Amino acid sequence: MLFSIAFCYSQPATGLKLWYNKPSGATWENALPIGNGRLGAMVYGNVDTETVQLNEHTLWSGGPNRNDNPLALDSIEEIRKLIFNGEQKKAELLANKVIISKKSQGQMFEPAGELHLAFNGHDNYTNYYRELDIERAIAKTSYTVGNVTYTREVLASFPDRVIVMHLTASKIKSISFTAYYSTPQPKVEVKANAARQLTFTGTTIDHEGVKGMLRYRGIVQFKTQGGTYTANDTSVTIKDADDVTIYISIATNFNNYHDVGGDENARAASYLAKAISKPFTEILKSHVTAYQKYFNRVKLDLGTTDAAKRPIDERLKNFSTANDPQLVTLYYQFGRYLLISSSQPGGQPATLQGIWNNKLYPPWDSKYTININTEMNYWPAEKTNLAELHEPLIQMVKELSVTGAQTAHDMYGARGWMAHHNTDLWRINGAVDGAFWGSWQNGGGWLSQHLWEHYLYSGDKKFLASIYPVLKGAALFYADFLIKHPKYHWLVLCPDMSPENAPKAHDGSSIDAGVTMTNQIIFDVFSTAIKAAQILNKDAAFADTLKQKRSRLAPMHIGQYSQLQEWLDDVDDPNDHHRHISHLYGLFPSNQISPYRTPQLYSAAKNTLIQRGDVSTGWSMGWKVNWWARMLDGNHAYKLIQNQLTPVGTNEGGGGTYNNLFDAHAPFQIDGNFGCTSGITEMLMQSADGDIHLLPALPDVWQSAGSITGLRARGGFEIINLEWKDGKVIKAVIKSTIGGNLRLRVPDEIKQSNGMALKNASGENKNMFYQADKTPEPVISDKTSITSPDLKNSFVYDIQTKAGMVYTFVAK
Ligand code: FUC
Numbered sequence: 001m002l003f004s005i006a007f008c009y010s011q012p013a014t015g016l017k018l019w020y021n022k023p024s025g026a027t028w029e030n031a032l033p034i035g036n037g038r039l040g041a042m043v044y045g046n047v048d049t050e051t052v053q054l055n056e057h058t059l060w061s062g063g064p065n066r067n068d069n070p071l072a073l074d075s076i077e078e079i080r081k082l083i084f085n086g087e088q089k090k091a092e093l094l095a096n097k098v099i100i101s102k103k104s105q106g107q108m109f110e111p112a113g114e115l116h117l118a119f120n121g122h123d124n125y126t127n128y129y130r131e132l133d134i135e136r137a138i139a140k141t142s143y144t145v146g147n148v149t150y151t152r153e154v155l156a157s158f159p160d161r162v163i164v165m166h167l168t169a170s171k172i173k174s175i176s177f178t179a180y181y182s183t184p185q186p187k188v189e190v191k192a193n194a195a196r197q198l199t200f201t202g203t204t205i206d207h208e209g210v211k212g213m214l215r216y217r218g219i220v221q222f223k224t225q226g227g228t229y230t231a232n233d234t235s236v237t238i239k240d241a242d243d244v245t246i247y248i249s250i251a252t253n254f255n256n257y258h259d260v261g262g263d264e265n266a267r268a269a270s271y272l273a274k275a276i277s278k279p280f281t282e283i284l285k286s287h288v289t290a291y292q293k294y295f296n297r298v299k300l301d302l303g304t305t306d307a308a309k310r311p312i313d314e315r316l317k318n319f320s321t322a323n324d325p326q327l328v329t330l331y332y333q334f335g336r337y338l339l340i341s342s343s344q345p346g347g348q349p350a351t352l353q354g355i356w357n358n359k360l361y362p363p364w365d366s367k368y369t370i371n372i373n374t375e376m377n378y379w380p381a382e383k384t385n386l387a388e389l390h391e392p393l394i395q396m397v398k399e400l401s402v403t404g405a406q407t408a409h410d411m412y413g414a415r416g417w418m419a420h421h422n423t424d425l426w427r428i429n430g431a432v433d434g435a436f437w438g439s440w441q442n443g444g445g446w447l448s449q450h451l452w453e454h455y456l457y458s459g460d461k462k463f464l465a466s467i468y469p470v471l472k473g474a475a476l477f478y479a480d481f482l483i484k485h486p487k488y489h490w491l492v493l494c495p496d497m498s499p500e501n502a503p504k505a506h507d508g509s510s511i512d513a514g515v516t517m518t519n520q521i522i523f524d525v526f527s528t529a530i531k532a533a534q535i536l537n538k539d540a541a542f543a544d545t546l547k548q549k550r551s552r553l554a555p556m557h558i559g560q561y562s563q564l565q566e567w568l569d570d571v572d573d574p575n576d577h578h579r580h581i582s583h584l585y586g587l588f589p590s591n592q593i594s595p596y597r598t599p600q601l602y603s604a605a606k607n608t609l610i611q612r613g614d615v616s617t618g619w620s621m622g623w624k625v626n627w628w629a630r631m632l633d634g635n636h637a638y639k640l641i642q643n644q645l646t647p648v649g650t651n652e653g654g655g656g657t658y659n660n661l662f663d664a665h666a667p668f669q670i671d672g673n674f675g676c677t678s679g680i681t682e683m684l685m686q687s688a689d690g691d692i693h694l695l696p697a698l699p700d701v702w703q704s705a706g707s708i709t710g711l712r713a714r715g716g717f718e719i720i721n722l723e724w725k726d727g728k729v730i731k732a733v734i735k736s737t738i739g740g741n742l743r744l745r746v747p748d749e750i751k752q753s754n755g756m757a758l759k760n761a762s763g764e765n766k767n768m769f770y771q772a773d774k775t776p777e778p779v780i781s782d783k784t785s786i787t788s789p790d791l792k793n794s795f796v797y798d799i800q801t802k803a804g805m806v807y808t809f810v811a812k
Contacts, residue, residue: 015133015135016133016134016135016329016330016333017131017132017133017134017135017330018032018131018132018134018312018330018334018660018661019129019130019131019132019311019312020045020129020130020131020311020312020313020659021128021129021311022128022311022313023044023045023046023047023128023130023141024044024045024046025044025046027659028042028053028358029648029658029659029660029662029668030044030658030659030660031043031044031045031051031053031660032045032130032131032132032139032660033132033338033341033354033356033660033662034132034137034138034139034154034155034156034163034341035055035156035341035342035354035355035356036156036157036158036161036163036341036344037057037158037340037341037342037343037344037345037346037347037355037392038056038057038161038344038347039054039055039056039057039156039161039162039163039248039250039355040054040055040056040057040156040341040342040354040355040356041053041054041055041154041156041163041248041356042356042358043132043139043141043154045130045139045141045152047119047122047123047125047128047141047143048118048119048120048121048122048123049116049117049118049119050116050117050119050141050152051114051115051116052114052115052116052154052163052165052248053111053113053114053356053358054111054112054113054114054115054163054218054248054250055109055111055112055355055356055357056112056216056250056251056252057347057348057355058214058252058254058348058425059109059110059111059112059204059214059216059250059252060107060108060109060110060204060214060424060425060426061107061108061110061204061205061206061207061210061212061214062104062107062108062204062206062207062208062210062211062212062213062424062425062426063210063211063212063213063214063260063426064213064257064258064259064260064426065103065104065107065210065426065428066103066403066406066428066429066430067101067103067104067105067106067428067429067430067432068101068406068407068410068411068429068430069098069099069100069101069102069411069430069431070410070411071097071098071099072098072099072410072411072412073410073411073412073413074098075094075097075098075099076412076413076495078094079091079094079095079098079099079494079495079511080483080494080495080513082094083494083495083511083512083513084485084486084487084494084513086506088506088507088509088511088512089506089507089508089509091495091509091511092435092436092439092509092510092511093435095431095435095439095495095511096434096435099411099431099435099438099439099495100430100431100432100433100434100435100438100439101430101431101432101438103208103209103210103430104207104208104209104210104428104430104432105208105365105422105432105433106365106367106422106423106424106428106432107207107208107210107365107367107424107425107426107428108207108360108361108362108365108366108367108424109351109352109353109357109362109365109366109367109424109425110185110204110205110357110360111183111184111185111357111358111359111360112183112216112218112250113181113182113183113184113185113188113200113218114181114182114183114358115179115180115181115198115220115246115248116179116180116181116182117167117177117178117179118177118178118179118180119150119176119177120176120177120178121145122143122145122150124145125143125144125145126143126144126145127142127143127144127149128142128143129141129142129143130142132660134295134330134333134334134337135292135295136288136291136292137155137156137287137288137291137295137337137340137341138153138154138155138284138287138288139153139154139155140152140153140154147171148169148170148171148174149169149170150167150168150169150170150174150175151167151168151169152165152166152167152168153165153166153280153284154166155283155284155287156341157275157283157286157287157290158287158290158291158344159286159287159290160271160274160275160278160283160286160287161249161271161274161275162247162248162249162271162272162275163247163248164245164246164247164248164275164280164283164284165245165246165248166243166244166245166246166280166284167241167243167244167245167246168243169242169243172226172242173226173227173240173241173242174240174242175227175238175240175241175242175243175244176227176237176238176239176240176241177237177238178235178236178237178238179198179220179222179235179236179237179238179246180198180234180235180236181198181200181218181220181234183200183202184358184359184360185202185204185205185360186205187202187203187204187205187212188200188201188202189201189202190234191233191234192231192232192233192234192235192236193231194231196221196222196223196224196229196231196236197219197220197221197222198219198220198222198234198235198236199217199218199219199220200216200217200218201215201216201217201218201265202215202216203215203216204216205360210426213260214252214253214254214260215252215253215264216250216251216252216253216264217250217251217252217264217265217267217268218248218249218250218268219247219248219249219250219268219269219272220246220247220248221246221247221248221249221272221276222236222238222244222245222246223244223245223246223247223276224238224241224242224243224244224245225241225242225243225244226240226241226242226243227239227240227241227242227244228240228241245279245280247272247275247276249268249269249271249272249275250268251264251265251267251268251271252264252267254425256399257399257403257425257426257427258426291340294336294340294385294386294388294389295333295336295337295340297384297385297386297709297710298333298336298384298385298708298709298710298711299707299708299709299710300329300332300333300680300706300707300708301329301706301707301708302325302326302328302329302702302706303325303326303702303704303705303706304325304326305322305323305324305325305326307322307323307324307326307327308324308326308327312327312659312660312661313647313659315327316645316646316647316657316659317647319642319645319646320642320645320646323701325701325702327645328641328645328680330661331641331645331657331661331673331676331677331680332676332677332680332681334661334673334677335380335384335673335674335676335677335678336380336384336386336677338350338354338670338673338674339377339378339380339381339384339386339389339674339677340386340389341354341355342354342355342356342670343377343378343381343389343390343392343393344389344392345388345389345391345392346391346392347392348392348396348425349368349374349377349378349392349393349395349396350374350377350378350392350670350674351366351367351368351670352364352365352366352367352368352369352373352374352669352670352671353366353668353669353670354377354670356670363665363667363668363669365424367422367423367424367425368396368422368423368424369421369422370419370421370422370423370443370446370447371421371440371442371443371446371499371500371580371582372499372580372582372619372623372671373619373669373671374393374447374671375446375447375450375589376619376622376623376671376672376674376675376678377393377670377671377674378390378393378450378674379589379626379674379675379677379678380674380677380678380681381393382453382454382456382457382712383457383678383681383682383685383687383711383712383713384677384678384681384710384711384712385710385711385712385718387454387457387458387712390450390454393447393450394450394451394454394467396423396427396447397444397447397448397450397451397470398467398470399427400417400419400423400427400429400443400444400447401417401444401448401469401470401473401474402417402427403417403427403428403429404417404418404419404427404429404444405417405473406429407419407420407429407430408477408480408481411430412441412477412480412481413480414476414477414480414481415473415476415477415479415480416472416473416474416475416476416477416478416479416480417444417470417473417474417476417477418441418443418444418445418474418477418481419443419444419447420432420438420439420440420441420443421433421437421438421440421443421499422438422443423443429443429444435510435511436497436500436502436509436510436511437499437500437510439495439497439510439511440496440497440499441481441493441495441496441518442493442517442518442521444474444477445474445477445478445521445522445524445525446521446585448470448471448474448525448528449521449524449525449528449589449590451467451470451471452471452528452532453714454467455467455532456714456715457712457713457714457716458716458737458738459715459716459737459738461535461536464532464535464536465536468532468533468536468538471525471528471529471532472529472532472533472539472542474525474529475525475526475529475546478493478522478525478526478549479526479545479546479549481493482522482549482553484552485513485514485554485568488514488554488568490514490552490553490554491549491552491553491554492513492514492518492519492553492554492568493513493514493518493522494512494513494514495511495512495513496511496512496513496514496515496518497510497511497512497515498510498512498515498516498517498518498566498567498580498582498583499517499580499582500578500580501566501576501578501580501582503566503567503569503571503572503573504571504573505569505571506567506571512567512568513568514554514568515566515567515568515582515583516556516557516564516565516566516567516568516582516583516586517566517582517583517585517586519553519554519555519556520556520583520585520586520590520592521585522550522553523550523553523592523773523775524590524592526546526547526549526550526553527550527773529542529543529546530543530546530547530550531773553776554568555775555776555777555778555779556583556586556592556593556601556604556775556776556778556779557570557778557779557780557781558600558601558604558778558779558780558781558784558786559572559604559781559783559784560781560783560784561574561607561611561784562603562604562607562784562785562786563604563607563608563611564583564584564586564593564601564604564605564607564608565583566581566582566583566608570781572608572611574611575611576611576612577612577613577615577616578612579616579617579619579620579653580620581608581609581612581620581623581627583608584605584608584609584623584627586601586605586775587602587605587627587630587631588623588626588627588629588630588682588688589626591688591689591772592772592775593605593630593775594688594689594772594775595631595632595689595789595791596689596791597689597772597774597775598775598778599788599789600778600780600786600788601775601778602631602789603786603787603788603789604778604784604786605627605631606631606789609624609627609628609631614639614640614643615643615651615652615653616653616654616655617653617654617655617664617665617666617672618644618654618655618656618657618663618664618665618666618669618671618672619655619663619665619669619671619672619675620653620655621640621643621644621653621655621672621675621676622644622663622671622672622673622674622675622676622678622679623675623679624637624640624679625637625640625641625644625675625676625678625679625680625682625683626675626678626679626682628640628679628697629679629682629683629686629696629697630682630686630688630697631697632696632697632791632792633697634683634697634698634699634700634702635699635700637679637682637683637697637699638683638699638700638701638702640679641676641679641680643655643656644656644657644663644672644676645657647659648664648666649666654666655672661673663675663676681711682696682697683696683697683698683699684696684697684698684708684711684722685708685711685713685719685722687713687714687715687717688714688772689745689772690743690764690765690772691743691744691745691761691765691796692713692715692717692719692734692742692743692744692745693745693746693794694719694722694729694732694744694745694746694747695722695724695727695729695746695747696745698724698727698747703724703726703727704725704726705723705724705725705726706723706724707721707722707723707724708721708722709721709722715738715740715742716736716737716738716739716740716803717734717735717736717737717742718734718735718737719732719733719734720733720734720735720806721733727747727748728747728748728811729746729747729748729750729809729811730810730811731753731808731809731810731811732744732746732750732808732809733806733807733808733809734806734807734808734809735804735805735806735807736801736802736803736804736805736806736807737803737804738803739801739802739803740801741765741766741798741799741800741801742798742799742800742801742807743761743765743796743797743798743799744758744796744797744798744799744809745794745795745796746794746795746797746809747792747794747795748795748811748812749795749811749812750795750797750809750810750811750812751809751810751811751812752807752808752809752810753808753809753810758797758798758799758809759797759798759799760795760796760797760798761796761797761798762798765798
């Protein structure tokens with residue numbers, strides 16, 4: 001393709017825009033994502049043939065199904081015996097037969113095809129520019145052919161439930177193209193008609209023995225000013241139009257995970273009918289309003305330098321050596337943009353790829369891997385003030401608590417509910433992918449904590465009451481399934497594993513009993529069920545049982561290399577650089593390891609982080625940003641951000657960032673985007689330690705000045721504004737939504753803006769209902785040389801707040 005480039009330095013340097021002076025070409029990871037939670041699209045911005053790749057949130061392979069392995073129940077005793085005898089490999093082989101599903105290994109999130117617009121004679125152009133404006137959620141491409149400048153805008157409207165494309169030109173009668181549809185799906189019928197529509201109708205594919213039962217219907221409607229319209233068999237041609245608006249409506253027959261009785265035709269037609277009468281300007285206006293309701297809640301300013309005047313692909317290449325704080329801001333807000341675009345109330349949760357996949361057989365099925373990846377997707381939700389967008393995940397967990405009750409009963413003879421390490425649209429709970437990865441029983445336990453977190457941020461007791469059965473069910477499964485370890489005598493889960501990692505000492509098998517991460521998850525599941533029961537004033541006897549069992553769980557262990565042990569046996573390898581560091585779940589996202597409350601565990605966790613190293617895949621780097629923030633080490637957290645904001649292919653561990661700012665595992669996985677957005681928040685504000693900690697991990701590069709608005713903290717607080725200068729808080733405005741003691745931790749002394757001195761905090765923060773449960777004392781190997789951390793001084797105050805009141809603090 002021939003083209004010449006005109007650099008557009010006139011473009012705004014500070015706006016929140018991903019902009020480029022080159023089209024995407026054939027590379028999907030160059031294209032720009034838009035989405036409204038139901039529909040997703042990747043906009044290539046190619047000139048002579050534009051491509052918009054489409055997705056719909058419920059378009060998955062297969063149909064309602066279960067994939068439990070009923071053989072498990074009779075073999076659990078045998079597997080346990082082997083594990084306790086140190087015959088882990090044999091246990092794994094048996095688990096492959098009796099625990100791993102013989103049916104579906106999970107269904108796939110599927111593409112909805114591609115709309116192409118072929119513009120004759122547009123292969124020679126100048127003034128090329130494309131952008132994704134994440135302040136308005138709209139993609140734009142413009143270029144000049146001859147003396148006509150063409151502009152295309154594309155958005156996925158939130159209120160109007162359609163994707164809309166608007167084509168304009170600087171001269172009338174200039175827009176001519178042929179539109180056609182292509183798809184990797186084998187069972188699709190495409191038609192063009194005289195009613196100015198291009199339609200596609202399909203059925204999803206069968207996969208791993210599960211029949212494809214989803215039907216879908218897409219209608220692409222063309223509205224023109226001037227010009228002519230011709231429908232060919234499977235394409236439409238528009239000639240000499242002044243202005244063209246294209247409305248894309250897609251729907252499926254999916255009602256819920258066990259009901260596919262919807263009417264895809266009626267749905268697609270009704271969404272379209274409502275949108276079609278509205279001109280683009282009207283669609284745009286209500287779209288931007290709906291989007292900004294979420295997006296504008298948080299504003300981050302880390303400063304801007306000249307580096308921001310370059311296109312994103314160049315900025316990525318330069319980031320590790322350039323001073324480009326605005327790229328961090330952009331990446332941060334891009335994470336929020338992606339969550340708003342891929343996870344809306346009433347829709348499906350963001351998959352491994354959010355809502356963007358163009359492959360019939362995507363990596364890991366683009367489904368839900370719930371031993372880290374899906375949880376990570378939702379780490380930014382509460383703290384970056386997008387709590388409503390947690391809803392699709394919360395709904396999925398509620399559904400899993402229904403389907404997973406049968407799994408708990410049939411496979412493990414336990415009450416309550418459970419899930420293994422994957423699930424999909426059909427809410428499968430069976431174990432998949434081989435016992436090494438799949439014989440992990442904590443998907444439900446971990447996910448259930450998201451419901452509790454949603455409560456911690458709002459204090460909404462009605463919500464807590466509504467999800468209490470899910471929390472209780474998660475606890476019940478463990479209460480029934482724990483057994484006494486014959487050697488260590490603690491209550492342990494068996495079989496168990498530390499996700500996807502295996503110590504050499506166990507014959508290269510991951511299968512084990514009572515691993516650290518599991519003990520931490522069960523500690524949380526029990527603690528939250530106990531607290532919820534107390535708050536709701538119910539189930540006292542059950543809470544007592546849980547307390548009793550909780551006291552018999554294995555505590556954390558500090559091993560021979562002064563590390564936090566991953567397993568009950570001290571078998572960690574200090575040269576193991578595995579991407580999963582699951583036993584640091586206790587440091588983040590949980591709060592069982594704290595510099596102030598558990599200094600020894602904190603030091604051990606730090607040693608583990610150092611031993612595992614920085615080099616890793618995308619999501620693992622994202623997790624490490626959060627961990628180093630919890631380590632109060634802003635410079636190390638920033639180093640991980642630098643590693644992550646590196647062009648894909650240039651990092652040793654495989655992780656990095658694509659030109660469209662998608663995170664690379666590699667391949668593309670969206671979890672790393674969300675993980676890093678959460679991590680940047682944790683660098684600026686944490687609420688994990690019974691306090692709200694302002695500027696806990698500010699790196700040197702951001703010290704001089706900055707601000708962030710709108711963060712939310714546990715305990716019902718909103719950090720309306722936080723400003724700093726030279727590493728000191730100069731202003732903090734905090735709203736209390738439910739009242740109670742606000743314990744504030746800051747790097748330098750502050751006072752109330754009215755001059756009033758603050759009360760120094762003392763003792764336990766009794767008023768704060770999110771105070772972490774006391775972590776049991778660790779067991780420490782006598783070979784270890786653990787020391788307490790050398791912590792920077794901080795100032796801690798207690799402020800008694802009232803619901804609805806705003807408190808302003810300034811430097812003293
Ligand atoms: C887990 C990880 C992999 C990958 C996959 C989707 O299995 O170990 O790295 O992210 O999920």
